[in-house]
Every structure is written in structure tokens, then in C-alpha cells.
Amino acid sequence: xxxxxxxxxxxxxxxxxxxxxxxxxxxxxxxxxxxxxxxxxxxxxxxxxxxxxxxxxxxxxxxxxxxxxxxxxxxxxxxxxxxxxxxxxxxxxxxxxxxxxxxxxxxxxxxxxxxxxxxxxxxxxxxxxxxxxxxxxxxxxxxxxxxxxxxxxxxxxxxxxxxxxxxxxxxxxxxxxxxxxxxxxxxxxxxxxxxxxxxxxxxxxxxxxxxxxxxxxxxxxxxxxxxxxxxxxxxxxxxxxxxxxxxxxxxxxxxxxxxxxxxxxxxxxxxxxxxxxxxxxxxxxxxxxxxxxxxxxxxxxxxxxxxxxxxxxxxxxxxxxxxxxxxxxxxxxxxxxxxxxxxxxxxxxxx
Amino acid sequence: xxxxxxxxxxxxxxxxxxxxxxxxxxxxxxxxxxxxxxxxxxxxxxxxxxxxxxxxxxxxxxxxxxxxxxxxxxxxxxxxxxxxxxxxxxxxxxxxxxxxxxxxxxxxxxxxxxxxxxxxxxxxxxxxxxxxxxxxxxxxxxxxxxxxxxxxxxxxxxxxxxxxxxxxxxxxxxxxxxxxxxxxxxxxxxxxxxxxxxxxxxxxxxxxxxxxxxxxxxxxxxxxxxxxxxxxxxxxxxxxxxxxxxxxxxxxxxxxxxxxxxxxxxxxxxxxxxxxxxxxxxxxxxxxxxxxxxxxxxxxxxxxxxxxxxxxxxxxxxxxxxxxxxxxxxxxxxxxxxxxxxxxxxxxxxx
Ligand SMILES: CC(C)[C@H](C(=O)O)[C@@H](O)C(=O)O
Ligand SMILES: CC(C)[C@H](C(=O)O)[C@@H](O)C(=O)O
Numbered sequence: 001x002x003x004x005x006x007x008x009x010x011x012x013x014x015x016x017x018x019x020x021x022x023x024x025x026x027x028x029x030x031x032x033x034x035x036x037x038x039x040x041x042x043x044x045x046x047x048x049x050x051x052x053x054x055x056x057x058x059x060x061x062x063x064x065x066x067x068x069x070x071x072x073x074x075x076x077x078x079x080x081x082x083x084x085x086x087x088x089x090x091x092x093x094x095x096x097x098x099x100x101x102x103x104x105x106x107x108x109x110x111x112x113x114x115x116x117x118x119x120x121x122x123x124x125x126x127x128x129x130x131x132x133x134x135x136x137x138x139x140x141x142x143x144x145x146x147x148x149x150x151x152x153x154x155x156x157x158x159x160x161x162x163x164x165x166x167x168x169x170x171x172x173x174x175x176x177x178x179x180x181x182x183x184x185x186x187x188x189x190x191x192x193x194x195x196x197x198x199x200x201x202x203x204x205x206x207x208x209x210x211x212x213x214x215x216x217x218x219x220x221x222x223x224x225x226x227x228x229x230x231x232x233x234x235x236x237x238x239x240x241x242x243x244x245x246x247x248x249x250x251x252x253x254x255x256x257x258x259x260x261x262x263x264x265x266x267x268x269x270x271x272x273x274x275x276x277x278x279x280x281x282x283x284x285x286x287x288x289x290x291x292x293x294x295x296x297x298x299x300x301x302x303x304x305x306x307x308x309x310x311x312x313x314x315x316x317x318x319x320x321x322x323x324x325x326x327x328x329x330x331x332x333x334x335x336x337x338x339x340x341x342x343x344x345x346x347x348x349x350x351x
Numbered sequence: 352x353x354x355x356x357x358x359x360x361x362x363x364x365x366x367x368x369x370x371x372x373x374x375x376x377x378x379x380x381x382x383x384x385x386x387x388x389x390x391x392x393x394x395x396x397x398x399x400x401x402x403x404x405x406x407x408x409x410x411x412x413x414x415x416x417x418x419x420x421x422x423x424x425x426x427x428x429x430x431x432x433x434x435x436x437x438x439x440x441x442x443x444x445x446x447x448x449x450x451x452x453x454x455x456x457x458x459x460x461x462x463x464x465x466x467x468x469x470x471x472x473x474x475x476x477x478x479x480x481x482x483x484x485x486x487x488x489x490x491x492x493x494x495x496x497x498x499x500x501x502x503x504x505x506x507x508x509x510x511x512x513x514x515x516x517x518x519x520x521x522x523x524x525x526x527x528x529x530x531x532x533x534x535x536x537x538x539x540x541x542x543x544x545x546x547x548x549x550x551x552x553x554x555x556x557x558x559x560x561x562x563x564x565x566x567x568x569x570x571x572x573x574x575x576x577x578x579x580x581x582x583x584x585x586x587x588x589x590x591x592x593x594x595x596x597x598x599x600x601x602x603x604x605x606x607x608x609x610x611x612x613x614x615x616x617x618x619x620x621x622x623x624x625x626x627x628x629x630x631x632x633x634x635x636x637x638x639x640x641x642x643x644x645x646x647x648x649x650x651x652x653x654x655x656x657x658x659x660x661x662x663x664x665x666x667x668x669x670x671x672x673x674x675x676x677x678x679x680x681x682x683x684x685x686x687x688x689x690x691x692x693x694x695x696x697x698x699x700x701x702x
Contacts, residue, residue: 083541146545155549190434194497198506224601250575
């Protein structure tokens with residue numbers, strides 16, 4: 001097969017980890033007889049510096065016309081302490097999500113046996129954890145009307161959801177549950193919020209179409225607790241944008257494998273794949289960043305094209321590298337630390 | 352001194368744990384020469400059953416005219432699976448918060464050395480944790496306009512904050528920080544929400560009035576992570592209603608002492624004190640519920656009257672009971688389990 005992949009390296013360590021993912025993807029493509037054309041494009045602080053905005057039209061054109069988007073990381077300290085600055089990298093992110101219609105953010109949290117001791121949780125709590133959040137990504141309070149009144153003394157943010165938005169996300173959740181343990185948890189705050197009541201009634205109405213899926217409904221505060229207590233009691237969870245923002249980040253640290261977690265943001269036309277970690281500006285250019293989460297994101301991309309073996313080859317290479325100790329300093333545990341590039345080379349040679 | 356305390360026992364184990372807190376409070380009052388008049392009033396499912404609503408006017412009158420409110424727990428399984436039922440115990444809770452103006456929910460999370468092993472977190476992560484959340488409790492998305500449009504297919508919840516609401520809560524936060532380690536963390540989502548930007552600019556403007564307090568600003572998703580990673584890096588945290596709902600519950604389970612955590616909800620006129628645990632319907636009437644969180648809530652009540660020694664006497668009694676193993680089955684660890692009443696008797700005898 002032939003693919004066009006938009007390549008949005010972004011800021012900080014983004015370009016370095018993206019380079020490794022490209023290398024490993026090319027190795028897999030070669031092995032399985034595919035051809036990838038990479039289309040680099042600007043985003044984040046890098047794009048603000050170059051053209052004055054974080055998600056330029058030219059970048060959008062490239063993404064829209066690509067078969068998928070591979071994304072590094074964005075964010076730069078010069079924008080950190082002023083959330084009200086007129087142009088910020090995050091705005092590009094939100095604009096991109098909306099413009100590309102990336103409505104379902106898929107965030108797996110799983111454990112690597114060799115990394116279990118890195119978890120802040122006791123081993124018996126975390127062992128066997130393998131859950132996936134589907135976070136709604138283009139609606140809710142992120143995109144509702146917001147502003148000020150009373151000379152700036154009153155602020156508001158409106159949270160809005162339509163039944164169709166909930167159905168679209170929940171459908172992905174049911175489908176994903178069918179490929180896994182057939183357990184689906186809908187996370188809401190239906191005891192307080194009208195939007196949550198819409199979520200709950202919409203999901204309840206869809207239950208009959210997936211009679212094999214066992215659906216539970218839990219309040220967001222209860223899930224925030226149980227994620228720490230018994231993360232391995234969850235499988236597929238669906239939730240709205242803001243709850244998903246908070247809970248997926250909480251879930252990511254419990255595994256001890258945070259630096260390795262990939263993600264996907266699915267749209268109707270095009271989907272985007274990115275590591276969940278940030279742009280770690282302090283590590284920029286030092287060849288110390290861990291490229292594995294980005295490589296695993298590329299694996300999700302292959303799998304999303306239906307190329308399961310290709311994805312598995314990449315995952316297996318990461319597992320082998322972890323077992324062989326071919327890791328960057330974050331995972332070296334006092335042992336030898338490899339460079340970002342060296343880990344990428346090793347993975348490319350071992351897919 | 353003489354006090355009138357409104358006594359809202361509520362549902363499930365509420366009445367049993369409240370009975371013990373009354374007993375221990377009376378013992379302390381006697382020892383220090385105070386006189387407490389308890390004014391019982393209906394709330395929760397118990398109130399719905401009796402008079403058709405969860406926070407009756409008669410109860411409000413009693414609370415309004417009391418020096419403080421001691422609250423047990425509310426909630427009953429018959430209301431659990433229908434968040435859209437017309438009358439629900441939680442609605443009484445929200446109505447009570449608003450009517451009494453309980454704008455600042457104070458939620459400490461601390462550890463008891465003897466309970467450290469109950470934490471899902473590794474000992475080195477949790478040891479020394481002693482943090483307090485101040486959650487805004489009468490504003491935000493809980494109380495903004497909510498409803499449906501498009502024949503019910505669109506739902507909305509408006510989140511609104513005024514500068515005065517933020518100032519009122521933040522003032523409590525700064526004052527609390529001054530009595531502790533002088534560290535204050537403002538938790539928001541100022542990279543996305545206009546209400547959060549109002550929070551942040553308001554708190555920033557107050558910094559000059561508390562030059563000794565070191566203020567940090569963190570995004571809610573980052574806090575959800577760091578609470579699990581390094582809970583002992585926090586001291587006083589202030590946040591808006593919904594973020595507070597999620598984060599205080601998350602914080603409560605990390606300590607391993609969840610069943611012992613008290614809380615206060617402060618208003619301009621009257622304040623309310625309650626354990627953070629729920630109504631545990633399954634344990635109702637079995638004399639197995641742990642009364643310590645309610646006793647510690649009563650200790651917070653005394654301290655809020657400025658009666659520090661009285662509060663300390665109650666805390667010390669709880670510590671002694673834990674050390675002596677005079678505990679209910681949740682803490683018995685295979686050893687002897689005392690009944691709710693027996694623990695209450697022991698505490699009353701030891702203040
Ligand atoms: C940077 C920010 C706008 C973004 C979000 O809140 O969605 C981030 O936290 C994320 O989860 O991707
Ligand atoms: C029962 C519910 C309405 C309530 C809330 O969300 O405030 C509860 O979760 C709490 O934290 O006291």
C-alpha cells in the first residue's frame with residue numbers, strides 16, 4: 001500500500017522522537033512492501049515563530065489531504081505562564097482537533113511488566129491494568145460559548161452536547177468493547193449536569209444494539225477514586241471532553257509506563273497519532289528523549305489502516321528493546337542509557 | 352460556652368456515626384465546661400420519605416439558626432440508578448449548600464502512620480502527605496443555567512464565576528496557607544476556560560496582599576497526575592466546584608485513611624461539618640460503621656469555634672484508639688473488631 005502521512009513534529013523533543021518513529025515506520029513499510037510519503041508541516045510554537053499562528057492553513061491543507069497525521073508534541077516555556085496570551089500553541093491544538101473533526105481521542109493505559117516498579121502504585125494494584133479511554137474531543141465546554149460580562153467581572157464557559165455527538169463517540173466505545181472484554185463504562189456527572197444526563201440516556205438507548213456489551217455508569221468523582229484503587233477493574237471507558245482530559249492524565253501516571261503511552265485521535269476523514277507526553281523543552285536536542293511512545297503511536301496508525309501485523313512488529317520491537325535494556329535514561333534505572341537515535345536505530349533494525 | 356448545633360444524621364450509617372460524634376462532643380463539652388444543645392433535623396432520603404423533599408424548609412430554619420451543622424451522610428440505593436428522578440437526595444445537598452451559603456468546602460487529606468499500608472500508593476510516595484483542598488461549593492457549572500434545546504437533543508450546562516466569588520474563596524485559601532507552610536496552589540484550566548482565566552487573574556491580583564505566600568498555578572490535568580505521583584508535594588490547593596469534586600475524591604483515596612477523613616463547608620453565617628464517606632446503605636444498623644471521620648469532623652467544628660484544645664482532645668483520642676487497636680472492622684486487619692458504639696464509647700471515655 002501507499003500512504004501520505006502528514007508529519008507534525010512540533011516543539012521541544014517533538015522533532016527528535018518523530019524522527020525515530022519515521023525511521024521505524026519506514027523499516028516496517030519496507031519489510032511489508034508499503035510505501036510512505038511523509039509530508040512535514042509546521043505546528044505549535046514552531047509555527048507561531050515561523051508564520052505567526054500555531055495551526056497554519058498550509059498545515060491544515062496537508063493534514064486534510066493525508067491518510068493520517070503523525071504528531072510529536074507542542075508547547076514552549078515562553079507561553080507557559082500566560083494563559084491569556086493572544087496566540088498560544090494550545091489554541092492550535094484545539095483548532096486542529098475541530099478543523100479535522102478529531103472527535104474521539106483513544107487513550108490506552110497498559111503496563112509493561114519490566115516497568116511495573118516505576119508505578120507510584122503498589123504492584124498488586126496495578127498488575128494487569130489494560131484499559132482504554134475514549135475521550136470526546138471536539139465538543140463540550142472546550143468549544144462552547146465563553147466570555148466575560150459585567151466589565152470583565154463575570155466569566156462564563158458553556159458546556160454543550162448534542163445527542164449525535166454522544167452517539168458518534170459511544171458507537172466507537174461499543175465497537176471497541178466488542179473487540180475486547182465487552183465491558184463499557186460511561187463516565188458522567190448525571191447527578192448534577194444536564195449534559196451528563198443526555199450522555200447517559202443516549203448510551204442507555206444504544207445498549208440494545210450491543211446486547212453482548214455490559215455497560216456500567218459511574219460518576220466522574222467515583223472513577224477518579226477507583227482509577228487509583230483498582231485500575232485493573234476497568235476496560236473501555238467513554239467520557240466527555242473535560243472529564244476525559246483529567247481522567248486520562250490521571251490514568252497515564254498510574255501505570256508507571258507513562259513515557260511509553262501512545263494515543264490516537266480519530267476523525268471521520270483522517271486520524272492523528274501522537275505520544276501522550278509533552279514537549280519537554282529542557283531535553284530538546286540532547287538526544288535523551290524516549291522515542292518509544294511515538295513509535296507505539298505509529299504502530300496504532302498502522303493498525304488503524306488495518307495493518308495489524310505491521311503494528312504488532314513495532315510493538316514487539318519495543319518489548320524486545322525493553323527486555324534487552326535498549327532504553328533511554330528515563331528507563332535505564334542506573335544501567336546503560338542509550339540515546340534517542342540509538343533506540344530508534346535499534347527498533348528499526350528489529351522490526 | 353453554649354452552642355446550638357443542627358444535627359442532620361441523614362441516611363444509611365449516618366445516624367449511627369452521628370450518635371458517636373454527639374457522645375464524644377458531649378464528653379469534650381463537659382470536660383471543658385461547654386453546653387451543647389443538639390437540634391435534630393431531617394435530610395436526604397430520610398427527609399424525602401418523611402415529607403417529600405430532601406432539604407425541607409423546617410430543616411433549613413434549624414440550620415440557619417444554629418451555630419453550626421453536624422452532618423452524617425445521605426444517599427439511598429433506591430435513588431441510585433436514576434439520575435433524572437424528579438426528587439433526589441443530592442438535590443437536597445445542593446439546595447442546602449446554596450441556601451446556607453456554604454461557599455468553601457475544606458477537604459484535608461492526611462495520613463495516619465498506622466494506616467499507611469492501606470494506601471494503594473507505595474509508602475515512600477504517600478508518607479508525610481498533609482494537604483488541604485479548598486473547593487468552591489456554591490458556584491460554577493453546578494449552579495449555572497442548564498437545560499435542553501432542539502426537542503431535547505441538545506443539552507447545556509453553563510459554568511459561571513464572578514470575581515467576588517473567586518476572591519472570597521481565595522481569601523480563605525491565602526489565610527489557611529498563612530497558618531500552614533505558606534504554599535498555595537491554584538488549580539485551573541486557564542489554557543482553555545474563560546472562568547479559569549478569571550480565577551487565575553483574580554488570585555494573581557491578591558498575591559500582593561499575602562507577600563509571604565508562595566503561589567503556584569497548575570492545570571487540573573497536571574494536578575490529577577501529580578496527586579498520584581507526589582501527593583506530599585502539595586499543601587493548600589484552591590479550586591472551582593467541579594474540579595474540586597473530582598480532585599478531592601481522588602486525593603481522599605491516596606492516603607489509605609479515606610474512612611477517617613473529615614470535612615467542613617464554611618459559610619459566612621454558619622458552617623457545616625461532615626465525614627467525606629458516603630451513607631454505606633449495606634452497613635445500616637449493623638453497628639460496624641467507622642465513626643472516626645464523623646468524630647474528627649466534630650473536632651473541626653470545635654476548632655472552627657476557636658476551641659483548639661477541645662478539637663485536639665478529640666483528635667488525640669482518635670490517635671490513641673488507632674494505636675490501641677480500638678477500631679471497627681474496616682481497620683481491624685484481621686484483629687479484633689469493635690462495634691461503632693463501642694468505639695464511640697471508648698473515644699468519649701478518652702477525650
Ligand atoms: C493543552 C490542552 C489544551 C490539552 C487539552 O486540555 O485537551 C491537553 O491537556 C490534552 O489533553 O491534550
Ligand atoms: C452528590 C454530589 C452532588 C456531590 C457533588 O458533586 O458535589 C458529591 O459528589 C460531593 O462531592 O459532595
